[in-house]
Amino acid sequence: MPKRSERICMLNQEKLKKINPETLKLYHKYLLDMKIRELSEKTIYNYYNDLANWWIYIYDYQDNKSVKEIDDSDISEFIVYCKDQGNNTNRIKRRMSSISAFFLFLKKKRLIDENPMSFIDRPKEGQAVVAQTFLTTQQIQFMREKLQENVEKAKEQRKTKPTQYYEALTMQAYAIFSLTTMARINAIANIRWEQLDFDSRVAKDVLEKEGYLVELFFSEEAKEYLLNLKQYRTENNIEDGGYVFVSAHRKSGSCTPATVSTLSDYCKKIGQMIGVPTLHPHDFRHSGATAYKNAGMSLEEVSVLLNHKSTDVTRRFYIKEDKSKLQANKDKCNI
Structure with a gap:
């Protein structure tokens, strides 16, 4: 039994x-x-x-x-x-x-x-329950390469398939912005261009859980992709209502921020590109936290970036220790 x-x-x-x-x-x-x-x-x-x-x-x-x-x-x-x-x-x-x-x-x-x-996939018979995915450094680099490859391929076909190129730019900007800010999906969905300070690479007064206003810090790479997305919308007269990520672009009329469902769909497509079909938006938050911690940032610094009230939640749920480093440090003891 x-x-x-x-x-x-x-x-x-x-x-x-x-x-x-x-x-x-x-x-x-x-x-x-x-x-x-x-x-x-x-x-x-x-x-x-x-x-x-x-x-x-x-x-x-x-x-x-x-x-x-x-x-x-x-x-x-x-x-x-x-x-x-x-x-x-x-x-x-x-x-x-x-x-x-x-x-x-x-x-x-x-x-x-x-x-x-409704935003959490239910396991089918025989499947494991959805688990947290911590993308490795190699997987993150592979994701970067696949996203860029997707953009270049779509760019070649943009005259006949302009929507695909626009989506490729959006997915690339979303993935890297999400990974490097480690922000929750609802916060990202509602960010407006006016909140982004590109000189300091900070998203200001971002509404987080429980009504808190926080700052998000994004990378130079994310900055580049966001500006590419903004430029494309400007050149093609795409109305975004002031939102960085929108559910669908319109050439006129009002626009709404991207829904959680839209960003989740992007995540699934990215997961398929890199061979991680269970990838979901919150995995960028876990993966970013682990990547920064294993790259040398302190637990306290990562916890602050995640806007956690204590390091306990950060340590228990957001950090997957690099055991290879642990083994190397252990070997140095020569015992």
């Missing part, structure tokens, strides 16, 4: 009393809805158990935010945590379903605009 995965039992009655009050109020509405639909007590208990474990994770590691402030990257961190604790695919799929059902109820009641679970 297959080995049964261990249960993650984080239920702590004292912590449950301290869960964000808005979260608890929303769950009470959900509980009433489940009772009206005559769900069995066992089913309701299973939903509650999954959700309560998730809430305690939010309490411990994500500042006890309301579930209305949670995004797909927050949920991905919880899923990876469950996986690291030994939960198998089926158990994690059940937790994902419980969380999604809760968000679907909130969306149906118009209490939230979108279900963040």
